[in-house]
Amino acid sequence: MRKRVAVVGGGVAGLAAAVRLRDLVPAGTDLIVYEQGGALGGKLRTGELGGLVVERGAESFLTAGPAGGDSAAVALAKRLGLGSSLVHPATVPAALSIGGRLTPIPAGTLVGVPADLDKLDGVAQPDAGRDHDDGRPVLAAGEDVAVGALVRDRYGEQVVDRLVDPLLGGVYAGRADGLSLEVTIPQLAETARVEHTLRAAVRSAQAKRNRTPGPVFSAVDGGMTRLVSAAAAASGARISLGLPVRDIARTARGWRLLLGAAPFPETDDVDAIVLAVPARPAARLLAGVSAAAAEAVGVLDYASVALVALALPAGTPLPELSGFLVPPSEGTLVKAATFVTRKWPHVANDSGPVIVRASLGRAGEQERLQVDDQVLLDRARRELGELIGGELPPPAASWVQRWGGGLPQYAPGHRERVAFARAQLPPGLALAGAAFDGVGIPACIAGGERAAEDVSKYLEG
Template sequence: MRKRVAVIGGGIAGLAAAVRLRELLPAATDLIVYEQGGALGGKLRTGELGGLPIERGAESFLTAGPAGGDSAAVALAKRLDLGSSLVHPAAVPAALSIGGHLLPIPAGTLVGVPADLGKLGGVARPDDGRDHDAGRPLLAAGEDVAVGALVRERYGEQVLDRLVDPLLGGVYAGRADGLSLEVTIPQLAEAARVEHTLQGAVRAAQAKRNRTPGPIFTAVGGGMTRLVAAAAAASGARISLGLPVRDLSRTAHGWRLLLGATPFPQTDDVDAVVLAVPSRPASRLLAGVSAAAAEAVGVLDYASVALVGLALPPGTPLPELSGFLVPPSEGTLVKAATFVTRKWPHLGDDAGPVIVRASLGRAGEQERLQFDDQVLLERARRELGELIGDELPPPAASWVQRWGGGLPQYAPGHRARVAFARAQLPRGLALAGAAFDGVGIPACIASGERAAEDVSKSLEG
C-alpha cells in the first residue's frame, strides 16, 4: 500500500525534511506539507526595497559545516541546482557601537568570547586574575551553564556586556545570562569540559574547528525565497496553506491529524509525521501523544524582534563598515544594523539606493516594540544617526517586519530536555526545527533532514 507522510510546518526545516523524504522514500509516497500560515518559508522571507530584493528575515547562512565541507544549507542549495546562484559578502569589517564610538570587533573571538584578553583594544577591560587554573575543568561532564555566568566569572562584567552580549544578541536577540553554552557555542562547551581556563577553552575550540577556506557566510542571489520555492518544488509534496493542524493522535496503523477550524473539522490519516513547528504548538500537538514530551518542549521561551529596512538616497555617506552591533548597556532599541548594499555588492552600485537594515528589540523588551510602524521607523532612523554620528536623510522607501516570538531563547539544559522529549515519542513521529536543534539556516535544514531519516526508517518493511 502506498505510504503517506505529513510534515507539519512549512519553514525551512519542514521543507528540508520533505526534500529528504522524497529522496529516501519510494517515488509513489504521498507527502503533504501543512503550513497554517499563508506562505512557506517561516523566517525566510525576501521583500523588495528600493527596487532590490532585501531579506525580511535571515539574510545569510554559514558556508561550512561544523566538521568542514559544505554546511547543510550550501549542500541543499547545490542539490536544488542553486549552486551557481550562491553569493558572498564583501570583505568589509563590522564594529561595536560603544559610548558614541564605532570600535572594531576584536579578532580571535568565538562568538564574542576572547581567546586572548590582551587583544581587546579599547572595547573592554577584563577583570585581571579571574581566569585562573583551579586544577579542574571549567565544566563537569554533561554540565551546561549560561554563557553569561561563565564569561562573567572568568572575564568580568565589561567583557560580557560589550563583546559577548552584543554578538550573541545579534543572533538570538537574547542576553547571555539566559542562553545555554551547550546550544549557542557547543564547541566551547565541549572544550570547557577539558580545559581549566576560559582562554584555554576558547583556543582549544578554535584549534579543533575545521576551517574551510573561503567566505564564512553565503546567501542566495535573488533572495532566500528562491531556496524556499526550490525546496518545495523538489519535494513534490502537496502543499496545504492556511489549514492549521489542531490535534495529533495515534491510530492502529499511523497517525490522525485534525485540521481546520473547530466548526468544520477535517481529518487526514498518515503513516508518519515530521513535526516542524515552534515549541508551543509542538507542545500542544504532543500533549495527546506524550505528556512528558509535551512538557519538556513547551518550556522554551522566545524573543520578539522587529526589522526596519530603509532605502536611503544614492550616495548617502555611511561608515566604511558592513554594519555594527550595539551592547544592551547602550540603552538603544536598535541592537544591530547592516549596511546591506555595502555588505552585499551583488545588490547594486553607487548609482542605486543605499539600503540599511536595523534590528530592534531583545528578549524581555517586547513592550518597547509596541508602537505603530511609523514610530518604529522614525525611532530607528534617529538612533542609527546617533550611533554612526551623522543624521540619516529621510528614506525614499521603507518597511517594518515584525517577528513576534520569533527567536528561541535556549536556557541551560535545553539539549537534555529535547533528548528526553524525543526519547518519549513513538516511531513514526519526529521533531525538527529551531525549537529543538538551534537557530541558523544550516541547523534547521540539518534538523529537518535528520527527522526525515528517522521517519523513513520507521516506514521500512
C-alpha cells in the same frame, strides 16, 4: 499499500525534511506539507526595497559545518541546483557602538568570547586573573551553563556586557545570562569540557572551526525565497497553505491529523509525521501523545524582534563598515544594523539607493515594540543617526517586518530537555525546527533531515 507522510510546518526545517524524505522513501510515497500561514519559508522571506532585493528575515547562513566541509545549508543549496547562486559578503569590518563611538569588533573572538585578552583594543577591560587553571576542565562532562555566567566568572563583567551580549544578541536577541553555552556556542562547550582555562578552550574551538578555509557566511543570489521555492519543488510534496493542524492522534495504522477551523473540521490519515513547528504549538499538538514531551517542549521561551529597512538616497555617507552591534547597556531599541548595499556586493547598484537594515528589540522588550510602524521607523532612523554620528536623510522607501515571538531563547539544559522529549515519542513521529535544534539555517536544515531519516527508518520497519 502506498505510504503517506505529513510534514507539519512549512519553514526551512519542514521543507528540508520533505526533500530528504523524497530522497529516501519509495517512489509513489505521498508527502504533504501543512503550513497554517499563507506562504512557505517561515523566517526565510525575501523582500524588495528601492528596486533591490532585501531580506525580511535571515540574510545568510554558515558556509562550513561543525566538522568542516559544507554546512547543511550549502549542501541543500547544491542539492537543489543553487550552488552556483551562492554569494558571500564583502570583506568589510563590523563594529560595536559603545559610548557614542563605533569601535571595530576585536579580532580573534568566538561569538564575542576572546582567546587573547590583550587584544580587546580597549573595548572591554577583562579580569585576566580569574581564568586560572585549577587542575580540572572548565566544565564537567555533560555540564551546560549560561554563556554569561561562564564568561563573567572567567573574564569579568565588561567582556560579557560589551562583547558577548551584543554578539549573541545579534543572533538570538537574548541576553548571555539566559542562553545555553551548549546550544549557542557548541564548539566552546565541547572544548571547555577538556581544557582547563577558558582561553585555552576558545583557542581549541577556533582551531577546529578554522580547518575549513573560505568565506564564513553565504547567501543565495536573488534571495532566500529561491531556496524555499526550490526545496518545495524538489520535495514533490503536496503543499497545503492556510489549513492549520489542530490535533494529532494515534490510530491503529498510524496517525490522524485534525485540520482546519473548529466549525468545519477535516481529517487526514497518515503513516508518519514530522512536526516542524515552534515550541508552543508543538507542545499543544503533543499533549495528547505524551504529556511529558509536551511539558519539556513547552517551557521554551521566545523573543520578539522587528526589522526596519530604509532606502536612503544614493551617495548617503555611511561609516566604512558592514554594520554594527549595540550592547544592551547602551539603552537603544536598535540592537544591530547592516549596511546592506556595502556588505552584499551582489545587491548593490551604483546608481541605486543605500540600504540600511536595523534589528530592534531584545528578549523581554516586547512592550517597546508595541507601537505602530511609523513610530518604529522614526525611532530606528533617529537612533541609527545617533549611533553613527550623523542624522540620516529621510528614506525614499522603507518597510517594517515584525517577528513576534520569533527567536527561541535556549536556557541551559535545553539539549537535555529536547532529548528527553524525543525519547517520549512513539515511532513514526519526529520533531524538527529551531525550537529543538538551533536558530541557524544549517541547524534547522540538519534537524529536518535527521527527522526525515528517523521517519524513513520507521516506515521501512
